[in-house]
Amino acid sequence: xxxxxxxxxxxxxxxASVKVSCKASGYTFTSYGIxxxxxxxxxxxxxxxxxxxxxxxxxxAQKLQGRVTMTTDTSTSxxxxxxxxxxxxxxAVYYCAREDESNRGGxxxxxxxxxxxxxxx
Amino acid sequence: DIVMTQSPDSLAVSLGERATIxxxxxxxxxxxxxxxxxxxxxxxxxxxxxxxxxxxxxxRESGVPDRFSGSGSGTDFTLTISSLQAExxxxxxxxxxxxxxxxxxxxxxxDIK
Numbered sequence: 001x002x003x004x005x006x007x008x009x010x011x012x013x014x015x016a017s018v019k020v021s022c023k024a025s026g027y028t029f030t031s032y033g034i035x036x037x038x039x040x041x042x043x044x045x046x047x048x049x050x051x052x053x054x055x056x057x058x059x060x061a062q063k064l065q066g067r068v069t070m071t072t073d074t075s076t077s078x079x080x081x082x083x084x085x086x087x088x089x090x091x092a093v094y095y096c097a098r099e100d101e102s103n104r105g106g107x108x109x110x111x112x113x114x115x116x117x118x119x120x121x
Numbered sequence: 122d123i124v125m126t127q128s129p130d131s132l133a134v135s136l137g138e139r140a141t142i143x144x145x146x147x148x149x150x151x152x153x154x155x156x157x158x159x160x161x162x163x164x165x166x167x168x169x170x171x172x173x174x175x176x177x178x179x180x181r182e183s184g185v186p187d188r189f190s191g192s193g194s195g196t197d198f199t200l201t202i203s204s205l206q207a208e209x210x211x212x213x214x215x216x217x218x219x220x221x222x223x224x225x226x227x228x229x230x231x232d233i234k
Contacts, residue, residue: 037171044227045163045225047224059222104180107216108173108216109176111170111171
């Protein structure tokens, strides 16, 4: 079945970096984009950025520019999100989501299970 | 940037009654060339990722019960749950995907009265 499976929870110190993976299966990876969305404890959904699995083009939220990098490995159908210079307010659940432009115009139809990233000294 | 707002912040509805959630975008998300509204609704239950309910403002995702419906156009949209069930307790988010910055609304929490 179509699914996105993310890497496990991480605990990091302020100033460190974290890299979260998102492995796709059940569909042609390069036919869809991947967006990353985060959710701080008790808060709403914050879109972080997007990567085309076809050509690697990216688009990041302005507030994260310079700290975030999204990449893909088409040989393993895996997307990655790296966030650097971590701060306490980066503590959140991080989700990857498939962006279906062809059939749904870009709505996020498949979501990963989420990865908890805790930033604490 | 297109800013999304939702109302109310939360609501409590009796089982079997109607729940209505409103969503407003700061600019139109209607794409004139195909007459489609680039607006989606998601449901998120505690401890779970969001789930796509509605796209194109009014098209139900496969498997979504028909008590969920979406309506509206341009800048004003509504998600209606026609007969609230216990399993519908969740936070509901609207999202515009008209722009390259597909921001979400702040969410509306739905509970049982």
